[in-house]
Amino acid sequence: MPRTGRIEIKNYYYHIISRGQRKDNIFFCEKDMIHFISNLKKALHLTDVELCAYCLMSNHYHLLIKKNNDKIEKFLRILNTGYAMYFNRKYNLKGHVFQDRPKSYIILDEKYLFTAVDYIHNNPSKKGMVKEPCDYLFSSAKIYKNRTPDSMITFIKTNNIYDYKKILNKENEYLGDEKVFLKIEKRKNRINKKYKQNRSNEKNIKKDFDALSKSISKDNPIKSSRKIIAKKLYERGFTLNEIAVVFSRSKNTISRWMAE
Numbered sequence: 001m002p003r004t005g006r007i008e009i010k011n012y013y014y015h016i017i018s019r020g021q022r023k024d025n026i027f028f029c030e031k032d033m034i035h036f037i038s039n040l041k042k043a044l045h046l047t048d049v050e051l052c053a054y055c056l057m058s059n060h061y062h063l064l065i066k067k068n069n070d071k072i073e074k075f076l077r078i079l080n081t082g083y084a085m086y087f088n089r090k091y092n093l094k095g096h097v098f099q100d101r102p103k104s105y106i107i108l109d110e111k112y113l114f115t116a117v118d119y120i121h122n123n124p125s126k127k128g129m130v131k132e133p134c135d136y137l138f139s140s141a142k143i144y145k146n147r148t149p150d151s152m153i154t155f156i157k158t159n160n161i162y163d164y165k166k167i168l169n170k171e172n173e174y175l176g177d178e179k180v181f182l183k184i185e186k187r188k189n190r191i192n193k194k195y196k197q198n199r200s201n202e203k204n205i206k207k208d209f210d211a212l213s214k215s216i217s218k219d220n221p222i223k224s225s226r227k228i229i230a231k232k233l234y235e236r237g238f239t240l241n242e243i244a245v246v247f248s249r250s251k252n253t254i255s256r257w258m259a260e
Contacts, residue, residue: 015116018102019060033138043079055120055139062120227257
């Protein structure tokens with residue numbers, strides 16, 4: 001299934017999560033984290049994106065960013081590619097350092113915004129690494145508690161996030177246009193519905209495939225039986241893509257089988 005395109009809207013906040021390949025460590029020591037922060041500053045300097053909060057963990061990182069004029073993809077490409085080159089060079093490794101595309105969650109209301117900041121900063125204390133979030137060196141928790149710049153995090157732009165807790169007395173306090181909020185919520189619901197439908201189709205086609213394989217393969221050679229099964233599945237309403245997944249073949253191959 002092709003991945004869903006990232007929703008990018010100017011002046012909105014995003015919670016970014018990026019993990020190591022196979023959930024392996026991406027930071028082995030403090031020097032690695034310091035280098036990552038240096039690369040983070042570079043990515044911020046080269047793109048029109050604001051960083052509002054962050055936390056580095058051993059095998060992943062969290063960022064709260066605000067998108068301005070540049071695409072988030074550009075910012076993350078500079079950040080992750082630069083660090084991956086450093087990481088592979090230092091540890092004499094090859095291949096991907098990060099797992100898939102970083103996850104990004106658009107923040108549509110003020111309650112979610114404050115919750116995201118809180119969640120990001122509480123990661124180390126939840127893992128038992130420190131007693132209090134602000135004791136952790138590689139996050140922006142300290143600046144939120146003290147409201148004073150730290151030498152390592154002067155590139156953080158908190159805007160008015162300090163005071164968002166005070167205004168959480170209303171439900172659905174939208175960050176931006178209500179129409180945008182409702183449009184994205186509708187899109188998210190549509191994607192979730194499609195995902196559930198695809199999962200249901202996967203279970204059904206696997207069930208039908210197994211049943212047809214048992215009945216048809218007995219009297220036919222393997223090569224001809226798989227084409228018969230594919231045609232039967234197509235007749236039952238399954239798409240060429242779904243059939244291709246079951247047979248571990250390309251869509252073009254399945255289409256050719258249909259014509260034979």
